[in-house]
Amino acid sequence: MQRRRDKMNMRYFPAIVKRPSLRPIHGMFIIFLVLSALFVPLIPLADAQGALITVDPPSITGPLPGDQFGVDIYITEAVGVHAWEVELLFDKKVLHVTEFIEGDFLMGGGMTSFYPYIDNPTGYASCAATGDLDHFGVWGEGILATVIFEVMGGGNSLIDIYNSTLFDRDKNPLLHMAEDGYFAGMAPYAKFTYSPSPISDGYSPAANQTVTFDAGDSYDPDGTIANYHWDWGDGTTPEDTASTVIDHVFTQPNVAGYIVNLTVTDDDPMGYEGSYDSPVIVVIRDVAVTGLDVSPENLVRPDIMVEINVTVCNYGTFSEGYNVAAYYDDTLIDEVSEASLASGQNRNSTFDLDTTGFAGGTYIIKANVTSVFLGDSNLTNNEFTSPLTIIAELPPVASFTWSPLEPLVGEVVTFTSTSTDPDGTVVSWAWDFDGDDVIDATTEIAAYTYTTAGTYAVSLTVIDDDGLADTDTHSITIRKFSSSISITASPTTISIGESLVINGSITPARVGAEVTIWHRKIGELWSILATATTNETSQYSYIWTPSDTGTYEVNASWLGDENTLAAESSIVAIEVIPPRILAIKLTGEHDYLLRENVKIRLAAHVKDSATTEPISDADVTIQIFDADGVLWVSDIMVEKLVSTGIYEWESEETIKRLRLEKGVYLVHVTVSSEGSLTTSDILAFHIDPPGEDPMQLHWILLFILAAALATTVSVWYADHRRLTRKLPELQKRMYYPSNFPFF
Incomplete structure (x- = not known):
């Protein structure tokens, strides 16, 4: 920890080694070692303060600016010093270090390395030296280094041993003290400050603003200052004064700065001088009112709010803060402060003037702006005025x-x-x-x-x-017109495969309007069935063939147009039922017994089994099989409709001509209708040739008929089953309920 003696201007540094003082011994290295071994233990211990580092001579007086002088950094009572370092501080405006020269003290112990460092702009310099590996340390006193100074200006400067360090061979620090030196110049010292300045006031002076310069910090070390000579650096005539304070006005801006020089002369018969330079930045500071808008400005009744818009521009070099105020007839309306406005930028401020109670007449609206800093370069543009005319008459109120x-x-x-x-x-x-x-x-x-x-x-x-x-x-x-849309469906009950017509109209009439028809099964979501367009009578129509049975709901809607609102129709229910089931009954002449010389005659009665209504649009086909299933007559279309629901057929040839042999035959009639399933029926008849005795033939026929009846029933049943198995597709399409109603 470093400490300083108050009276002796000394510093103390810690150390852990104490050895007696001894003058450097010169000679052969081996002799020195022997003598060191013999005498060192006998040397008395040094003072507890350790070594002393001083500036020699401690005070210098007399050199003038431009002169050079040297001082020694001197050490006494050194004990085994192997390395050292000294740091110096000085007034950079008074002194500069030009050179360090290593002294011969540390060289007495062997080879050394020397390290000088000079930084005059900061008023700092240092030097250091260290012995090499064979260096054995030095005891006693001597010169560490010589410092060459040049006098840069008038005044005094402390030659401050700011910090110093001593080390032994083991790199342990050695206890020591340090005493500073002092330079007392004969030339006076010059220095000044000015205001306004960024340092004292926070802003630079402006062109045409008075700047006050103060040379109160100048002094003469051995007397007084007799004259202050000012060179402003702006081309104006330099000035001399015996006072420390003087004012100056720079008429032009200079952002790089004017170099102001102060030269002071003391009262010595030799007239010694000291000089000081400093840049002074001069800016343009100019905030101006560039616009004033009063709205309304004429024919204003005395009970409305008048809006006043003020535009401020910064013509200055840097950003400026400003205050802007609005007045009517020199009466303040309001004032606004702005912290900063960039150079070259505009800003608007708005003020409201309530004219309630104002008498009729013309008022002068005025806007004024001032910079928050002193020294506005142009005061001619800080104010703007505009008239405001208030009339006594009251205007009408429109409603x-x-x-x-x-x-x-x-x-x-x-x-x-x-x-x-x-x-x-x-x-x-x-x-x-x-x-x-x-x-x-x-x-x-x-x-x-x-x-x-x-x-x-x-x-x-x-x-x-x-x-x-x-x-x-x-x-x-x-508002738009309201509208309506109607919907009808015909028929509302149809069989699967049949079609129905959906139609309606829009009111008021709309030609070419698009109508959306919606549908759904009960319990399901609505979906679009189709779109239709209205015709010249505002009607729309759509034919729909449902693909599945069930109960449907349909309705229609349209989106309206630029003058008409949208509308939606009511809901119409439609029932789609399964296809019709046909019923058939066959009748024929000579149902049970036919002779060879007659024709076969059949009648097919066709009706709807659900409604029992006769069907006249059916297709009837006839096939004739024998008892063994052999087809004798194939696919004869019956086209003769004798009455509603009755279809009649007669063979073109007689049985003999048809070459039908004696025996039992089955007539299979198939009936189908569009949108309905197909059904069929079977009729049996017997063919027998004629005999010679009519009575005998009669009884024979009765016997044969009785026998044939029983046989026919069994054969018919068997043949029916066999024929049924041969017509599976017909049976799959046919609805034939067990309670089928025959005629």
């Missing part, structure tokens, strides 16, 4: 109503002015019904018809008998 309040497109709207004038009468009306700034009517009551729905701005401007005007504006909404 109006309309009917109906919510009109429809195409409906006549009546507008009625309800305007008043406090001090006279309203003499003119100007209506703008659609916000296009075009006058549509000029009467007190006016009518207007809107052809398109929407919201419109309606304005009424009235003028009274004093020529004063007022305007009232309202929004009016023109």
Whole structure:
């Protein structure tokens, strides 16, 4: 820890080694070692203060600026010094170090290395030396280094041993003290400050602003200063004064700075001088009012708010803070402060003036701006004025109503002015019904018809008998027409595979409107079935063939247009049922016994089994099989419809001609109808040739008929099953319930 003696100007440094003082011994290295071994133990211990480092001589007086002088860094009572370092501080305006020269003290112990360092701009210099590996340390006293100084200016300077260090061979620090030196110049010392300045005031002086210079920090070491000579660096005439304070005005800006020089002369008969230079930056400081807008400025009634807009521009070199104020007839309205406005930028400030209670007349609106810093370079542009005229007459108050309040497109709207004038009468009306700034009517009551729905701005401007005007504006909404859409379906009950017609109309009539037809099964979501377009009579139509049975709901909607609202129809229910099931019954002449010379005659009775209604649009086909399933007559189409639901067929040839042999035959009739399933029926008959005895033949026929009846039943049943197995597709498509009603 370093400490300083108060009276002796000394510093103390810690150490852990104490050895007696001894003058350097010169000679052969080996002899020195022997003598060291013999005498060192006998040398008495040094003072507890350790070694002393001083400036020799401790005080220098007399050199003038430009002269050089040298001082020694001297050590006494050194004990085994192997390395050292000394750091110096000095007044950079008075002294500069030009050179360090190593002294011979440390060289007495062997080879050394020397390290000088000079930094005059900061007033600092240092030097150090260390012995090499064979260096054995030095005892006693001697010169560590010689410092060469040059005098740079007048005044005094401390030669301050700012810090010093001593080490032994083991790199242990050695206890020691240090004493500073002092330079007392004969030349005076010059220095000045100025205001305003960035250091003292926070801002630079401006062109045409008075700057005060103070040389109070100047002095003469051995007397007094007799004269102060100022060179302003701006081309003006230098000035001499015996006073330390002087004012100067720079008329032009210089952001690089004017170099101001102060030369002081002392009272010595030799007239010694000292000099000091410093740059002084001079800026342009100019905030100006460039615009003043008063709205409104004329024909203002004395009960409205007047808006005052002030534009301020910074023409200065740097950002400026400013205050802007607004007045009417020198009465303050308000003041606004702005912290910073960049160079070359504009800013607007707004003030409101309530004219309530003002008498009629002309008022002067004034705006004024001042910089927060002193020294505005141009005071001619800091103020702006504008007149404000207030009249005594009161303007009219515009207002109006309309009917109906919510009109429809195409409906006549009546507008009625309800305007008043406090001090006279309203003499003119100007209506703008659609916000296009075009006058549509000029009467007190006016009518207007809107052809398109929407919201419109309606304005009424009235003028009274004093020529004063007022305007009232309202929004009016023109509504669209309501509309409706109808829907019907025919028929509403159909069989699967059949079609129905969906149609309807839009009211009011719309040609070419798109209609969306929706459908759903009960319990399901709605979906779009189709779209249709209205014809010239506003009708739409769509034919629909359902693909599945069930109960459906359908409705229709349209989106409206620019003048008509959208609409949705009611819901129509449609029932789609399964296909019709046909019923058939066959009858024939000579049902049980036919002879060879007759023709086969059959009648097919066809009806709807659900409604029992006869069916006249069926296709009837006949096939004839024998008992063994052999096809004798194939796919004969019956085209003769004798009455509703009755189809009759007669073979073109007799049985003999058909070459039907004796035996039992089955007639298979198939009936189908569009949209219905197919059904069939079977009729049995017997063919027998004629005998000679009619009576005998009669009994024979009765016997044969009885026998054939039993046989026919069993054969028919067997053949029926066999034929049924041969017609699986017919049976799959046929509904044939167990309780099928025959005629």
